[in-house]
Amino acid sequence: MSTVESLLSAHLSAAFSTLTGVMSDPQVHRSARADFQSNAALALAPALGLSSREVATAVVTAADLGDVATASVSGPGFINLTLLPPALNRLLGAMAADPRLGVPLVSAPETVVIDYSGPNVAKEMHVGHLRSTIIGDCLLRVLRFTGHNVIPVSHIGDWGTPFGMLLERLVEIGEDSGSLSIGDLDAFYKAARHRFDTDPDFADRSRQRVVLLQGGDPETLRLWKLLTSESARYFMAVNSRLSVLLTPSDFVGESFYNDQLASIVSELDSKGLLRQSSGAQCVFPPGFTGRYGEPFPLIVRKSDGGFGYAATDLAAIRHRALVLGGQRVLYVLGTPQSQHLEMVFAVARQMGWLDGVAVKHVGFGSILGEDGKMLKSRRGKSVKLIDLLDEAVARAGEVNPSTATAVGIGAVKYADLSSAMVKDYVFDLERMLSLHGNTSVYLQYTHARALRVIHRAGTSPRSSDLAIADGQPGIGSPDAIAGGLRIETPQERALALALLAFPGAVQAVAAELEPHRLAGLLRDVAVAFTRFYEDCPVLNAEPGIRESRLVLCDLTARVLAQGLYLLGIEAPERM
RNA sequence: GCGCUCGUAGCUCAGCUGGAUAGAGCAGCGGACUUCUAAUCCGCCGGUCGCAGGUUCGAAUCCUGCCGGGCGCACCA
Numbered sequence: 001m002s003t004v005e006s007l008l009s010a011h012l013s014a015a016f017s018t019l020t021g022v023m024s025d026p027q028v029h030r031s032a033r034a035d036f037q038s039n040a041a042l043a044l045a046p047a048l049g050l051s052s053r054e055v056a057t058a059v060v061t062a063a064d065l066g067d068v069a070t071a072s073v074s075g076p077g078f079i080n081l082t083l084l085p086p087a088l089n090r091l092l093g094a095m096a097a098d099p100r101l102g103v104p105l106v107s108a109p110e111t112v113v114i115d116y117s118g119p120n121v122a123k124e125m126h127v128g129h130l131r132s133t134i135i136g137d138c139l140l141r142v143l144r145f146t147g148h149n150v151i152p153v154s155h156i157g158d159w160g161t162p163f164g165m166l167l168e169r170l171v172e173i174g175e176d177s178g179s180l181s182i183g184d185l186d187a188f189y190k191a192a193r194h195r196f197d198t199d200p201d202f203a204d205r206s207r208q209r210v211v212l213l214q215g216g217d218p219e220t221l222r223l224w225k226l227l228t229s230e231s232a233r234y235f236m237a238v239n240s241r242l243s244v245l246l247t248p249s250d251f252v253g254e255s256f257y258n259d260q261l262a263s264i265v266s267e268l269d270s271k272g273l274l275r276q277s278s279g280a281q282c283v284f285p286p287g288f289t290g291r292y293g294e295p296f297p298l299i300v301r302k303s304d305g306g307f308g309y310a311a312t313d314l315a316a317i318r319h320r321a322l323v324l325g326g327q328r329v330l331y332v333l334g335t336p337q338s339q340h341l342e343m344v345f346a347v348a349r350q351m352g353w354l355d356g357v358a359v360k361h362v363g364f365g366s367i368l369g370e371d372g373k374m375l376k377s378r379r380g381k382s383v384k385l386i387d388l389l390d391e392a393v394a395r396a397g398e399v400n401p402s403t404a405t406a407v408g409i410g411a412v413k414y415a416d417l418s419s420a421m422v423k424d425y426v427f428d429l430e431r432m433l434s435l436h437g438n439t440s441v442y443l444q445y446t447h448a449r450a451l452r453v454i455h456r457a458g459t460s461p462r463s464s465d466l467a468i469a470d471g472q473p474g475i476g477s478p479d480a481i482a483g484g485l486r487i488e489t490p491q492e493r494a495l496a497l498a499l500l501a502f503p504g505a506v507q508a509v510a511a512e513l514e515p516h517r518l519a520g521l522l523r524d525v526a527v528a529f530t531r532f533y534e535d536c537p538v539l540n541a542e543p544g545i546r547e548s549r550l551v552l553c554d555l556t557a558r559v560l561a562q563g564l565y566l567l568g569i570e571a572p573e574r575m
Numbered sequence: 576g577c578g579c580u581c582g583u584a585g586c587u588c589a590g591c592u593g594g595a596u597a598g599a600g601c602a603g604c605g606g607a608c609u610u611c612u613a614a615u616c617c618g619c620c621g622g623u624c625g626c627a628g629g630u631u632c633g634a635a636u637c638c639u640g641c642c643g644g645g646c647g648c649a650c651c652a
Contacts, residue, residue: 027594029591029594030591031595032595032596033595037594037595039593039594039595042594042632042633043593043594043632045632046631046632051632052632074595075594075595076594076595076632076633077632078594078595118652120652155652157652160651160652161651162651254652277649277650278649278650279650280649280650282649282650288578288648289577289578289648290577290648290649291576291577291648291649292576292577292648293576293577296648296649297649297650298649299649299650301650302649302650303650304650306650308649308650308651308652309650309651309652310650310652312652313652334646335579335580335645335646335647336579336645336646336647337647337652338579338580338646338647339578339579339647339648340647340652342579363579363580365580365581365645365646366645366646372644373645374645399614400614418588418589419587419588419589420588420589422580422581423580423581423588424581424645424646425587425588426587428587430601431587431588431600431601434600434601435614435615436599436600436601436614436615437587437588437599437600437601438588438589438599438600439600441614442600442614445612445614445615448612449611449612449615452611452612453611453612455611456611457611501591504591505591508591512592516589517591520589520590520591521591523589523599527599530615530616531616533611533612533615533616534615534616534617535616537610537611538611539610539611540610540611553611574612575612575614
């Protein structure tokens with residue numbers, strides 16, 4: 001049992017089942033009126049022919065809660081539960097002694113493939129890649145921490161017709177011109193685009209270059225590799241700035257699937273799913289309709305004979321399920337892509353590739369400017385991701401240069417991860433970098449304060465290097481810690497309860513793939529710690545109380561550091 | 576037109592998947608540093624949860640229908 005709720009449920013469920021004759025969930029939740037409350041009596045009362053208060057009263061008298069909690073009936077039939085000191089101390093002691101802070105490893109680890117980030121070769125990463133990269137990285141961290149075998153995949157756009165003009169442009173300016181160096185790729189792409197649009201000869205050569213590329217012409221391939229490797233270096237530079245865990249070996253470009261596309265089409269055909277439509281070879285998964293209610297196609301082969309992106313996506317999902325052995329395959333992509341993905345999923349299911357495989361689109365909304373519209377630069381162009389990050393770091397540096405990167409990058413990431421993914425959000429650096437409100441700065445500041453107290457106490461800091469995936473040696477036996485705890489004031493109790501909710505929050509993110517739940521818990525912990533910090537002196541407290549409060553400081557720092565780590569955010573020791 | 580999605584305080588957002596009196600931050604007003612980081616904290620002000628029905632002991636949350644915003648709907652990914 002990893003959460004307090006489940007511990008209380010276990011104690012109550014016996015009483016409920018003897019009363020009703022069936023096993024039922026006691027529905028234990030956090031409560032504003034007590035530590036926890038059980039709501040099941042209200043739901044069960046009608047079937048038993050009793051009033052809900054009678055049911056609740058019967059359960060309370062029958063329940064054997066030992067020294068875990070006290071229970072009382074409240075209102076129309078709620079059962080209020082208050083943890084008793086021995087149980088509270090045991091739970092905290094176990095958490096403090098556990099390098100994993102009470103977060104259990106899953107009993108049945110799964111292979112989980114996560115598709116995220118996915119920038120395009122020879123193009124700047126822009127805000128559109130920000131959310132996918134950040135959310136994907138967070139899910140990677142959380143799923144790995146809970147014990148799953150996670151395979152990250154950045155589906156790089158490294159193939160297709162645009163490469164004709166890009167390569168032709170490369171030939172034109174010469175590969176030693178320096179325009180390929182990191183940071184100049186955007187200018188390079190725009191120049192190629194411009195040449196393509198304005199010079200018919202160049203456009204012709206570009207089209208021929210596509211044919212050469214697809215035909216495997218050695219010189220063309222050499223140039224193509226030059227472009228892709230240079231882009232990979234650039235992506236890594238951005239990933240590094242973002243503290244994202246992706247490595248070059250996680251980049252699996254569209255080109256990787258090239259030699260599988262023909263077999264994809266023939267497989268579809270042999271299953272009878274392929275149909276000609278307007279010269280293109282298509283699959284029409286049931287249930288998808290177009291503008292006029294007509295069947296809507298997934299185009300796997302275009303009328304010009306080229307493969308569409310749907311073919312690549314089908315090859316990718318097959319590879320992930322059948323070759324990589326993904327039991328879960330996640331796609332961290334914007335919600336506008338949902339229909340396309342659903343169609344890919346549907347076809348993959350029809351093909352039998354997904355038996356026993358759970359696929360899910362982890363969709364997210366758009367980033368908006370302060371005008372409430374899709375974030376664009378003043379000139380209407382998409383905003384360069386690196387510019388956004390630089391500005392955040394610069395602003396954070398105005399307050400404190402030594403923590404500029406941790407605070408600036410953290411603020412951008414936290415703003416993204418702390419709100420519900422499905423919704424759009426407004427990119428507002430001022431709000432993100434505020435010390436008030438639900439921001440990473442506040443969490444980092446709280447972490448630094450908690451750590452400061454420990455330092456001042458002369459105890460060795462145990463939190464500073466805890467932000468790791470595999471945990472850290474504990475600080476003592478659970479019983480020894482529990483025996484020394486004296487959780488007495490309301491502030492101490494509130495902080496203790498907030499800390500104990502950490503494992504459940506991590507598990508919730510792993511199950512629901514919603515990082516903002518963890519963010520919300522960290523915020524709760526920080527608020528609770530701040531009130532504790534204001535009202536409960538640590539260093540000057542009497543012996544006994546002092547040690548107990550130091551444990552709370554230590555746990556707070558560790559939970560915040562580990563939680564921020566799982567979100568992909570650094571936790572500086574000082575601010 | 577069809578589909579997906581969102582609508583909660585003046586603004587930006589939570590609301591733990593159906594629970595008691597809907598919570599934060601910003602903005603506004605008023606307070607608190609001789610004490611572990613005031614980059615902080617406390618108090619006040621502020622809500623017919625878009626509208627209308629339905630489901631039941633109970634709805635911001637679930638179902639239906641409207642209203643309003645966003646996105647998607649054939650060879651770009």
